[in-house]
Amino acid sequence: MDENSINSLKEALRFSPDNIPLKQHLAEILLNANRLEEAEAEYSGLLKLSPDSKSKFGLARVFFLKGEYSKCNVILEHLIDDEPRNFDMLLLYSRALMRENALSNAIEIYKKALKINPGYRDEELDKELRLAGTASEEEDFEDDFEDDFESNFVQKPSINFNDVGGMENVKKEIDLKIIKPLLHPDLYKAYGKKTGGGILLYGPPGCGKTYIAKATAGQVNARFINVGLSDILDMWIGSSEKNLHDIFEFARENTPCVLFFDEIDALGASRSDMKQSSGRHLINQFLQELDGIDNNNEGILVLGATNTPWHLDPAFRRPGRFDRIIFVPPPDEAARESILQLKLKNKPVDAIDFKSLAKKLEHYSGADIEAIIDIAVEEKIESSFIDGIPKPIKTGDLLNAGKKHKASTLEWFTTAKNFALFANDSGLYDDILLHLKIKK
Numbered sequence: 442m443d444e445n446s447i448n449s450l451k452e453a454l455r456f457s458p459d460n461i462p463l464k465q466h467l468a469e470i471l472l473n474a475n476r477l478e479e480a481e482a483e484y485s486g487l488l489k490l491s492p493d494s495k496s497k498f499g500l501a502r503v504f505f506l507k508g509e510y511s512k513c514n515v516i517l518e519h520l521i522d523d524e525p526r527n528f529d530m531l532l533l534y535s536r537a538l539m540r541e542n543a544l545s546n547a548i549e550i551y552k553k554a555l556k557i558n559p560g561y562r563d564e565e566l567d568k569e570l571r572l573a574g575t576a577s578e579e580e581d582f583e584d585d586f587e588d589d590f591e592s593n594f595v596q597k598p599s600i601n602f603n604d605v606g607g608m609e610n611v612k613k614e615i616d617l618k619i620i621k622p623l624l625h626p627d628l629y630k631a632y633g634k635k636t637g638g639g640i641l642l643y644g645p646p647g648c649g650k651t652y653i654a655k656a657t658a659g660q661v662n663a664r665f666i667n668v669g670l671s672d673i674l675d676m677w678i679g680s681s682e683k684n685l686h687d688i689f690e691f692a693r694e695n696t697p698c699v700l701f702f703d704e705i706d707a708l709g710a711s712r713s714d715m716k717q718s719s720g721r722h723l724i725n726q727f728l729q730e731l732d733g734i735d736n737n738n739e740g741i742l743v744l745g746a747t748n749t750p751w752h753l754d755p756a757f758r759r760p761g762r763f764d765r766i767i768f769v770p771p772p773d774e775a776a777r778e779s780i781l782q783l784k785l786k787n788k789p790v791d792a793i794d795f796k797s798l799a800k801k802l803e804h805y806s807g808a809d810i811e812a813i814i815d816i817a818v819e820e821k822i823e824s825s826f827i828d829g830i831p832k833p834i835k836t837g838d839l840l841n842a843g844k845k846h847k848a849s850t851l852e853w854f855t856t857a858k859n860f861a862l863f864a865n866d867s868g869l870y871d872d873i874l875l876h877l878k879i880k881k
Contacts, residue, residue, distance in 0.1 A: 447471070461491055468499055477507050494520055498530060505537055513537045521550075528557045532566075539569055545679055595666055595695075598659035605656050607776030608649065611767050615640060615657055618765050619742045623661050623697055626739075639731060639743040639762050641705070643750040644769035645853035647808025650746035651703060653769065657744065658699035665699045666692060670707045673723075682726040689730040689741070696740030705745035706752045724754060731762045748853065750869070751860045768872035771806050771850045774799050780810050781839075788818065791833035798839055804848035816842035 447470060453463060468483035484500040487493075497516050504513040517534040524530060531554035538547035548570050555561060602612050618640055622629045642650045651667070658665035666688065673684045692698040730736075731743065745763055747753060757763050772780060778799035785793065802810060817838040825832050858877060861870035874880035 447474075459490055461487065464490070465495065465499070468496075472499060472503060472506075475506070477503055481507075494524060498533075501530075501533065501537075505533060508540075510537045510540045514541065525553075526557055528554055528561075531557070532563070535566060535570075539566065544570065548679065595664050595691075596655070596658075597662075598655045598665050600652075600656050601659040602656055604659075605649070605653055606779035607773050608653060608769070611642070611653055611769055614765060614767050615653070615744075616660075620657070620661055623663075623740065623742065639745065639764065641745045641747065641750065641753075641757070641763035641766045642769050643747050643766065645771060645806060645850035645857075646748050647806035647849060648769050648771050649807055650769050651701070652807075654699065654701040654744045654746065657742065658701075661697055661699075661742075663697035663699050663742065664692075664695050665701065667701050667703060669703050679722075681723050685723065685726050685730060689736070689738075692741045693736055693738065697742065698740065699742045699744060702743070702745045704747065705757075706747040706749045724756075728756055728762065731757075751864065766869060768870075768876070770872075770876050771804055771848075772810075774803075777802050777805065777810060780807050781814075784811055784814050785834065788814075789821075789831045789833040791835050793834070793839070794836045798836060801840065802843060802848075804850050804854075805843075806848070806850050809846060809849055812846045813839060813842040816845055 447467070451467065453460075457463060464483060464487050468480050468487060471477075471480035471483060481500065481503045484496055484503060487496040488500065497520055501513045501516040501520070504510070504516070514534065514537050517530055517537065520530050521527065521534060531550055535547045535551040535554060538544075538550060547566075551563075551566050551570055602616075605612065622634065642653065644650065655665055655667075668688055673688070674681050688700065692700050731738075743763075745757075750766065758766065778795045781793070781795050781798055781802075802813075805813075814834075817834050820838065820842070821832045821834055854873070854877065857870065857873050858879075861873040861877075862879075865871065865874075871880060
């Protein structure tokens with residue numbers, strides 16, 4: 442609207458100074474023309490005549506554009522108490538909170554706005570409040586990390602060390618490091634030792650790291666929480682750290698508890714490799730939780746599993762964190778025989794030579810053995826289509842399946858061997874060299 446029109450409105454208000462609709466119209470025009478001082482005067486005058494929400498919201502918009510975010514937020518906080526589903530108010534409040542660097546509050550308000558209008562996207566808010574690359578039309582903004590946490594994450598395992606074939610060294614290390622202290626806390630307390638602690642399990646994929654962690658919880662009748670990276674990461678800045686803290690808090694309130702972090706290398710990658718500050722913040726939060734500086738971690742048994750320990754931030758291996766690192770090798774011959782018998786149980790078989798099979802499946806992981814059984818089963822099902830009669834699995838069927846599925850651990854050992862030979866100053870990877878018979 443041009444200057445003449447604005448002057449005409451002002452002239453009309455001279456004859457009718459208490460005309461609220463006319464005064465609101467002028468205030469809105471002045472605001473849109475970025476004549477902020479005049480707009481503020483008009484809205485302030487309106488509030489003396491009639492303190493309605495429309496005038497208050499107009500004044501909040503003026504303060505926002507003037508950069509007076511505290512004044513803006515005071516007005517909006519009261520308005521939203523009365524109109525909690527007003528999308529425009531929520532959006533402006535989120536922006537103003539963000540400008541004051543109150544990011545967690547800004548995120549909370551922006552989420553509320555998106556629940557009202559899920560398809561809405563705001564370039565500035567998305568850039569500042571969401572992690573890069575996480576915004577999508579399919580996101581469910583009503584998801585809450587804490588919803589159904591116990592039912593989704595917490596288990597009470599029915600297995601213990603008696604159900605784990607082989608892995609004697611692994612079981613012994615876990616027993617000494619975290620099970621014995623938990624069962625004999627007074628004895629350890631006499632020597633000034635705390636119960637709980639952390640063990641890092643590493644080795645090729647599919648070799649039972651998750652299974653041994655679950656058996657550890659069963660061994661001490663503890664709750665078992667299996668946490669993956671996807672369970673922690675959140676699209677909102679700061680929320681991932683909160684999620685991680687909530688997991689540890691739940692464990693502290695429900696001791697004894699085994700916290701198992703699978704693929705911990707993805708969560709605890711070296712901070713020097715982190716391009717995003719959000720990743721560094723998450724690692725720092727993890728280290729803080731492990732240290733238990735502000736909280737008591739007694740009775741929490743922390744187990745981590747990784748296929749690539751060389752990618753883990755060295756800070757994780759300091760005393761009091763993952764200070765015991767255990768190599769979980771592929772199953773030995775006896776363990777492979779046990780896995781074969783277990784996986785073939787209740788399947789139609791014919792005189793399987795388990796010993797011979799186990800011997801020929803050297804280097805195969807538990808997951809590999811399961812894969813060759815699946816291949817053999819599929820071929821038998823296909824051949825049974827002819828007459829509809831199930832055909833039994835024979836030793837030869839499994840040997841043929843083994844030719845189609847090679848041991849996946851060989852590729853891992855090729856990489857691990859290089860680290861063990863050339864990046865092993867502390868002797869961290871000596872167990873790899875022993876397993877490969879390179880070192881005695």
